[in-house]
Amino acid sequence: MSSYFNMKRKVNSQMNFLRILLLHVAITGRTNHVVAFAPPPHGSTSRHYSSSRTTTTTHNMAFELPESVIETISTQDLIDNILDECLRMSARRPIMRQFDPASKSIWKQWKGTVVAETWQSGLRHVIWAMGVYLVFKQHPTISKGFVGFNRIWGEVLAVTTFTLTFFVNESYSCWRTCLNICYTLQARMNDFSIAMAGCAKRTEPTDPEGTSTFTPASRKTLLVLSRYIRLFNILCYASFTRSHRPLLTRQGMRRLVARGLMTEKEQTILTNSNIAATSRHNAVLMWMFRTALDARKAGHFDGETGFEHNVLVRIQEIRGQGNYMECILKGRMPFAYAHIVQVLVDAVLWSYPVMAFSSGMSFQLGVLGTFVLTMCYQGLFDLSKRFLDPFHNESFNKGNDPIVIDTLIAETNAGSLRWMYGLEEMPIPFKKLQDGDLDEFILPNDGFTIEEAALEEEKQEEALAKETAAATASSVTVTDAEAQVEEDFVDYEEEFEETMAILNTPPGYDFVPGLDDDAELNNDAVIGMMEDDQYLEIATEEYEEARDEFRDTLSPDTLLPLP
Numbered sequence: 001m002s003s004y005f006n007m008k009r010k011v012n013s014q015m016n017f018l019r020i021l022l023l024h025v026a027i028t029g030r031t032n033h034v035v036a037f038a039p040p041p042h043g044s045t046s047r048h049y050s051s052s053r054t055t056t057t058t059h060n061m062a063f064e065l066p067e068s069v070i071e072t073i074s075t076q077d078l079i080d081n082i083l084d085e086c087l088r089m090s091a092r093r094p095i096m097r098q099f100d101p102a103s104k105s106i107w108k109q110w111k112g113t114v115v116a117e118t119w120q121s122g123l124r125h126v127i128w129a130m131g132v133y134l135v136f137k138q139h140p141t142i143s144k145g146f147v148g149f150n151r152i153w154g155e156v157l158a159v160t161t162f163t164l165t166f167f168v169n170e171s172y173s174c175w176r177t178c179l180n181i182c183y184t185l186q187a188r189m190n191d192f193s194i195a196m197a198g199c200a201k202r203t204e205p206t207d208p209e210g211t212s213t214f215t216p217a218s219r220k221t222l223l224v225l226s227r228y229i230r231l232f233n234i235l236c237y238a239s240f241t242r243s244h245r246p247l248l249t250r251q252g253m254r255r256l257v258a259r260g261l262m263t264e265k266e267q268t269i270l271t272n273s274n275i276a277a278t279s280r281h282n283a284v285l286m287w288m289f290r291t292a293l294d295a296r297k298a299g300h301f302d303g304e305t306g307f308e309h310n311v312l313v314r315i316q317e318i319r320g321q322g323n324y325m326e327c328i329l330k331g332r333m334p335f336a337y338a339h340i341v342q343v344l345v346d347a348v349l350w351s352y353p354v355m356a357f358s359s360g361m362s363f364q365l366g367v368l369g370t371f372v373l374t375m376c377y378q379g380l381f382d383l384s385k386r387f388l389d390p391f392h393n394e395s396f397n398k399g400n401d402p403i404v405i406d407t408l409i410a411e412t413n414a415g416s417l418r419w420m421y422g423l424e425e426m427p428i429p430f431k432k433l434q435d436g437d438l439d440e441f442i443l444p445n446d447g448f449t450i451e452e453a454a455l456e457e458e459k460q461e462e463a464l465a466k467e468t469a470a471a472t473a474s475s476v477t478v479t480d481a482e483a484q485v486e487e488d489f490v491d492y493e494e495e496f497e498e499t500m501a502i503l504n505t506p507p508g509y510d511f512v513p514g515l516d517d518d519a520e521l522n523n524d525a526v527i528g529m530m531e532d533d534q535y536l537e538i539a540t541e542e543y544e545e546a547r548d549e550f551r552d553t554l555s556p557d558t559l560l561p562l563p
Contacts, residue, residue: 146358
């Protein structure tokens, strides 16, 4: 019996350790220090578990629990949380924290500011300043040895200010370059989708007034290519960031299959290929390239030799941006540059109390100056370090304002299908172009005047009234009238809500929150909502008038039986 309880305690201990490990991985994203969440299958000779690839910073873990149990504990919850965001077609958050430029609003903020990151360092320097003051007060003769030190400190301060300013600028350039690469990579994938959707084969309508659509085969090919784009994008960012790194593990790859991002055959090919786990997105890129070429040969795409060249250029551009990101992250800043800036900042901050109190500065002013100087210089240096870690791959700062990878993935997911949906129906069939029958599509260059538009609306209303009268000439009941009025008002109410959502969408969003997704708009992302917009005010007034008119129409006093 005692051996049974000993074994049970051993299993519980391993389970608790595993839960703590996974919580640490989920919070810090440091999955590169773990070979795998579960042990390799028996007899596995995969290069990913080879002992020759183990470094001194890698911890090989072996668990006595069954692999299926470990899989359930370690992989499913963590990876599903990542995939829930990766599978979205609209982002929950903006790419970075948005803010109101008003000074009052900026001063109210705490989370994500340099002050929130640096105040502890400021307190340490204040304590040091108090200690220096007490020493100088108890031993006044010591201050005589620092006569003229303020001149030396002033020279060092000038050098530090100059160097730190340029260091902040270079660090911000690294951050901005990473963000530009992310959006350039997204744009190149959109270019590829545009080219594929534009060249896909189409069926011509039998009805002269109909629209052309994709052939079934070409549409299926576009759907496959769009899935490859999403898969490439997810694996690409999984290689750049530690927050999404669990997707590259074997368990993560299996979960990608279960969640519908790849097939079992594709997962087997990627896992068994001679490509590093962090380079598997390159294989998916080659699948995109070859699928497009083979689809043209099969007759699903239009185009000759120029088509192949265009596809090659698009693939090379995508590859170039992905590799450029790797270069930036690996060569963000020379160590010697960061080292000398750290030395200069520390020298200025730690020597400031000595300079201040040796030159006769009061205690209050010296302590206050120490804190303010620390917040400025150490704050700028900490800000530079945050710029050098745009995806929060390191645990240096709290990570309150990194580049949001989930937003980039969601935007690319939407773009992978946007262009196919945009060309789902073509208003001008090929037959009309071939015959030159385009009169109905030729409109005035300057548009119609207000009077002409009003006259056309009157004609349409008269025609609609005649149709309605003919359709209801037999008999109309009060119930039918109520139903029609309610239906009309529901349509108007939906249009008003759509108008509100469109006008309140922050600038730069590629989707309308509340219309293109089921999520509510994050209040942190809404800056400058359009309450004062004239169009929105008038639309609201018109809606309220229509609502009152609807209520009056359905009131018992005004609703009478129709003849």
